[in-house]
Amino acid sequence: MSIALRKENWLSGFWIVCGLAICIASYRLSLGSLNDPGPGMFPFIAGSVLCVLSMVEWWNTTRAYQRAAHSLAQTVDGGADGARAVSAEAVEPLFANRLGAFKAAAIIVALLIYALAMEHLGFILSTTLFIAFLLWLVERQRWYVIVFGAVLSSMATYLVFKVWLETALPIGLLGF
Amino acid sequence: MDIFDGFSIALTIANLGYCAAGVFIGTLVGVLPGIGPVAAMSILFPVTLGIPPVSAVIMLSGIYYGAMYGGSTTSILVNIPGEASSVITCLDGHQMARKGRAGVALGISAIGSFIGGTLAIIGLQIAAPHLAKVALIFGFPEYFSLMCCGLVVLTFMAQGSMVRALMMALVGLFLGSIGMDLVMGTPRFTFGIVEFSDGVGLIPVIMGLFGISEVLLNIEQRISKDVFSGKISQIWPSRKDWAASAGPISRGGLIGFFFGLLPGAGPVAAGFVSYSVEKKISKHPEQFGLGAIEGVAGPEAANNAAIGGAFIPLLTLAIPSTPGMALLLGAFLSYGVNVGPLLITQHPDIFWGVVASMYIGNIMLIVLNLPFVGLWVKILKIPYHYLVPAILIFCVIGSYSLSNSMVDVIVMIVFGFIGYLFKKLKYEAAPLIMAMVLSPLMENNFRQSLLLSQGDFMIFFSRPLSAILMFVAVLLLILPNLSWVRNRRAKRLEASLE
Numbered sequence A: 001m002s003i004a005l006r007k008e009n010w011l012s013g014f015w016i017v018c019g020l021a022i023c024i025a026s027y028r029l030s031l032g033s034l035n036d037p038g039p040g041m042f043p044f045i046a047g048s049v050l051c052v053l054s055m056v057e058w059w060n061t062t063r064a065y066q067r068a069a070h071s072l073a074q075t076v077d078g079g080a081d082g083a084r085a086v087s088a089e090a091v092e093p094l095f096a097n098r099l100g101a102f103k104a105a106a107i108i109v110a111l112l113i114y115a116l117a118m119e120h121l122g123f124i125l126s127t128t129l130f131i132a133f134l135l136w137l138v139e140r141q142r143w144y145v146i147v148f149g150a151v152l153s154s155m156a157t158y159l160v161f162k163v164w165l166e167t168a169l170p171i172g173l174l175g176f
Numbered sequence B: 001m002d003i004f005d006g007f008s009i010a011l012t013i014a015n016l017g018y019c020a021a022g023v024f025i026g027t028l029v030g031v032l033p034g035i036g037p038v039a040a041m042s043i044l045f046p047v048t049l050g051i052p053p054v055s056a057v058i059m060l061s062g063i064y065y066g067a068m069y070g071g072s073t074t075s076i077l078v079n080i081p082g083e084a085s086s087v088i089t090c091l092d093g094h095q096m097a098r099k100g101r102a103g104v105a106l107g108i109s110a111i112g113s114f115i116g117g118t119l120a121i122i123g124l125q126i127a128a129p130h131l132a133k134v135a136l137i138f139g140f141p142e143y144f145s146l147m148c149c150g151l152v153v154l155t156f157m158a159q160g161s162m163v164r165a166l167m168m169a170l171v172g173l174f175l176g177s178i179g180m181d182l183v184m185g186t187p188r189f190t191f192g193i194v195e196f197s198d199g200v201g202l203i204p205v206i207m208g209l210f211g212i213s214e215v216l217l218n219i220e221q222r223i224s225k226d227v228f229s230g231k232i233s234q235i236w237p238s239r240k241d242w243a244a245s246a247g248p249i250s251r252g253g254l255i256g257f258f259f260g261l262l263p264g265a266g267p268v269a270a271g272f273v274s275y276s277v278e279k280k281i282s283k284h285p286e287q288f289g290l291g292a293i294e295g296v297a298g299p300e301a302a303n304n305a306a307i308g309g310a311f312i313p314l315l316t317l318a319i320p321s322t323p324g325m326a327l328l329l330g331a332f333l334s335y336g337v338n339v340g341p342l343l344i345t346q347h348p349d350i351f352w353g354v355v356a357s358m359y360i361g362n363i364m365l366i367v368l369n370l371p372f373v374g375l376w377v378k379i380l381k382i383p384y385h386y387l388v389p390a391i392l393i394f395c396v397i398g399s400y401s402l403s404n405s406m407v408d409v410i411v412m413i414v415f416g417f418i419g420y421l422f423k424k425l426k427y428e429a430a431p432l433i434m435a436m437v438l439s440p441l442m443e444n445n446f447r448q449s450l451l452l453s454q455g456d457f458m459i460f461f462s463r464p465l466s467a468i469l470m471f472v473a474v475l476l477l478i479l480p481n482l483s484w485v486r487n488r489r490a491k492r493l494e495a496s497l498e
Helices: A001-030 A040-076 A079-090 A098-121 A125-137 A143-164 B003-010 B013-031 B039-047 B053-078 B084-098 B103-136 B139-154 B162-177 B193-198 B202-223 B239-261 B264-280 B295-317 B321-333 B348-368 B372-382 B382-405 B407-424 B430-453 B465-479 B483-497
Strands: none
Touching: A001 A040, A001 A079, A001 B162, A040 B053, A040 B162, A040 B465, A079 B193, A098 A125, A098 B382, A098 B407, A125 A143, A125 B382, A143 B382, B003 B013, B003 B321, B013 B039, B013 B053, B013 B348, B013 B430, B039 B053, B039 B202, B039 B321, B039 B430, B053 B084, B053 B295, B053 B321, B053 B348, B053 B372, B084 B103, B084 B295, B103 B239, B103 B295, B103 B348, B103 B430, B103 B483, B139 B162, B139 B372, B139 B465, B162 B372, B162 B430, B193 B407, B202 B407, B202 B430, B239 B295, B239 B372, B264 B295, B321 B430, B382 B407, B407 B430
């Protein structure tokens, strides 16, 4: 089985599990009857159709990969093994640029920490630290660009949103 | 009330200001690759909560159609689409720039956008009141069938697999059902989180799927910009350019308007269709891709006209045909305004005010995009890594200020990550958003229909209008599985790739 097909099968499996989970949770809410539908009926239908479509997707992708492997086997020397090797090689990895993917993951983690820290550290301090981290991570800047950039932009954002637009922002333990 | 009353609303100082702010921000996000109009609208949505609904919608729509203008500037000068609907403009627009005709390309794209946009507003102004009258005969089953049909059309028009698009729509229906049950008041799938009893916020989900995920993808793939460095001169097209562009602009306007009406088609498909039509009927198709002015004029008129067209199903039937329209529908509901057939009679100020503001916005945009093109070129040169902190922080502030709760921020971050994975795995987010916003309406109409028919599902097939809509939906579900349709689609795809 090629790497790509395995990935697709895992995905279809994931959606089948999601669909089943929705069905079970909806059933527990009470489906009601056809002439008096309960709160679970509509999501139950959505979950069931999701399950069916995930199976269709699994079937479609398996057939498509089998067809591709078959046609490769006819054109590539080495028969089915060669075709399998070629199709596995031809698959572009999900995260081709490892460093880029690492940066994307780091940003998600940093965003979560930023969101959780904001209510304790307050908007200005947490935003300064977050911007400094981004300036360091995305395209490494000189230290003074990081420090001044982070401090000035977080202050400017605070002034625009909190003072001018009167948007509610977390205050934090330090009072700002 | 009519369009003249609309102008009296749109021409007040405050509304002119909101319109100007909307089209300026729209052009800005259109010019900047890495942030699209839907993300910008969702970031600015909390700011609109404190202003009258008509002003809020004027500003949010200004962002949406303004981005169509701005996107072409980036396509022409950098060969990167500023936003999705300008992809096709890269082909000939950038070639024109490389041949020293950047000014004319920018000029004809702004003029084409203006004419296409204005034609669509005229269409909206004429068609919407009539369609609203027709929509008044819709009952619960007709509405449910219409929404089913809309979602199926949307998935049919999806760029990738239709099955995957349908799966996304179903996930959206589930997400939309989270929160208090409308009939019995039972909390559903809230996992004990109090904030979820009103449902998962649409805006944080949109910010995540369209804003955060785009940033993550751009960081992973590193946007490299090679901004056009030549001098931009002679923006006004010559007589020859006018002669070549008049037909494509008018055809593009019509194509865009009709594509705007279809759920899922929107400005992107309109631009592509206009381009292929122009190439097909051109006397010199070999020039397309090498800097043909028709390849810029037609698609630009079409993508702007599609926005005007997309307002019709939204304002008369409450059916959003693009993610931006889904956001507007969510915004209307937040302002306590029920969109649908009764909007024009119950809130004529909003309908006519917004329509009139679109005429004004289009004039503002042509002024912003022609004489001030140099400003946008300077903005284009801002490195992307300086924009990343700004986009992320605006998203965090925007989602927090919706209900002063970190839950919305966490939802946005989680959906940002999910959206990033969706993009990598070729799942489209648009059907999810549209199904999510339609879910409560769909469920309500579904349950009311079953109550009405005492549990008989045939109610959706026995009433003529509902039956026609269901028939269309079933037909569209079957069509892609017929082998001759599949073969024709594959051939067409191959031809377009060549």
